[in-house]
Amino acid sequence: MSALIDLFSVAAIGAGLFFFFAGTVGLLRFPDSLTRLHALSKADNLGLGLVVLGLIPRAENPLAALKLLVVWALVLLSGASTAQLIGRALRRGRK
């Protein structure tokens, strides 16, 4: 059972790492701010989301697991809204 949980954690966190890596590469290599914004939101949403997913089975109690989910939800909300705001600011030429 424990080995199964470990396997799940490794898989999820590994996938999360991939998205952080991809997001960073995108942030550095993409040609303009809008595409970079796109890369950033992938890292924000999926990277942290998968890491949280991998940690949930390791939480000591349901409250700790709930807190992990709330952390992710807050970052999702913040990431989505600020991406929208940054995008609009870019379109209006405010940079």
Place this chain on the structure above:
Amino acid sequence: MSVLPALDVGLALLVVGVAAWTIAARNLFASVVGYVAYGLLLALVWVRLYAPDVALTEAAVGGGVTGVLLVTAGKRLDALASAEVGVPPGRALKILAGALAALVAGALAWVVLTLPSPAPSLAPAAAEAAAGPGAGLGNPITAVLISYRSFDTMLEKVVLILAVLGVWSVGADAAWGAAPAPLRKVRPDGAMILLAQFLAPVGLLIGVHIFWVGADAPGGAFQGGALLAAMGMVAMMARLAEPPRIDSRKLRLALVAGPAVFLIVGVAGLALADNLFAYPQNFAKPLILFIEAFMVLSIAVALPMLVCGPPNGSPK
């Protein structure tokens, strides 16, 4: 050999690098962006030092609120004065300053490397305060703040009020009593309003939670209050709330509530527990939570007022 040392060294290099960047950056905005990143990294370092309480305070006050203070100030400064800035110092002074800075940093590093071993510690005294008669606090830091060094904490709240008074007093005479300028002039986008509408209530809940668990787990009045203050500023930045008039009685009551309640309970200790700032047995923990609740209120009100600045506009 574990990966932990490598992680620590990497984090340390990163903190120093970002700090150097905030000094080297070309303009104020870039340097403040760097400072916010720096505050966040520092919070990670504090967690590694087994100080989650400090980490939370550093992230909220050191990085977040200070960053907002500086950006807001930069914006107001641009509106006030020409972009003309004093001349940077000449090469000689720069070299001299660099030498001085290196000397001070070197001396400090030497002190760090030659700290006495075993290290002196007040932990036993704090443990005694935490487990003291009727207190039973699980979080030793809360015990130190409210019980062991209660006088410091009370005076620190007074300092906060004095700072608010200081900020208010540099406003124009004619504006006394009016509200400070809003944190944002332009009407905010729908996305920002939505964000604030979600974030502020959830943040309120989390802030109160962190204050409440602070008696036994990491958290407490400072951290909870700082988070609540940040949420108040979120509401102000989205123009869901406006800074209150500084002659508002409610505002002033909220500001003095923390130190006032602390002081009253402290003096009452003279009669009830035969010492200044001592708490009666069997009654200490609810009393401590009572004091802390008012401290949360004062901090949550004082920090946004400090960022909002002096009154601006005409008094009614």
Place this chain on the structure above:
Amino acid sequence: MDEFLLSAAGVIIATVAVGLVRILRGPDDVDRLMAVQLLGTGGIAALLLTAYATRVPGVDDVALGLALLAAFATMAFLNHLDAGQGDASQGGSEP
């Protein structure tokens, strides 16, 4: 398993740190904002991973606080950018 969690934290910190090059290079302030945003998310992920590996108590509340503040500074920066545009339209100089 703890070793894996710590290594994952290290990898995230390292990638996000490389992303900070965007703070250095810009070219626009928005790009700098994005780098800080990525650092914020990565910082939360690394914090959670390290906390679960070293079992420092109370770190889930720190993560909650950080997640709450994820958009805080960005909101102020966006306010700044919007205000900057307002000034420019009145004939102010480009910053």
Place this chain on the structure above:
Amino acid sequence: MTPPILAGLVGAALVGFGLYGLICDPHPLRKLLAFNLVGSGVFLVFGIVARRGAAAGFAFDPVPQAMVITGIVVAFAASALAVALILRLAAASGKVTLDPRAWTKRDDGGAR
């Protein structure tokens, strides 16, 4: 090298960078930022004293940690006061500088 010592050295470096910026940067708000860097460096040194003072079953000495928490809040209050003074100065002099020579140049002939 133990993590506390490492963090202490970081603190020392931060104090150094901050001090340099405080002296050399002409912009008053950036001077303030540099000063905050010095402050956080000092807090960090204080923090390692706390970590090394682990005793009585705690992983740290709570007294210095509690003082760092109050210190962070006081440092912020002082920064806010400094910001208010800087803005007032800029409003009064029309210049973004702490250099007194710049003000006297402008106030030439003006009645005091």
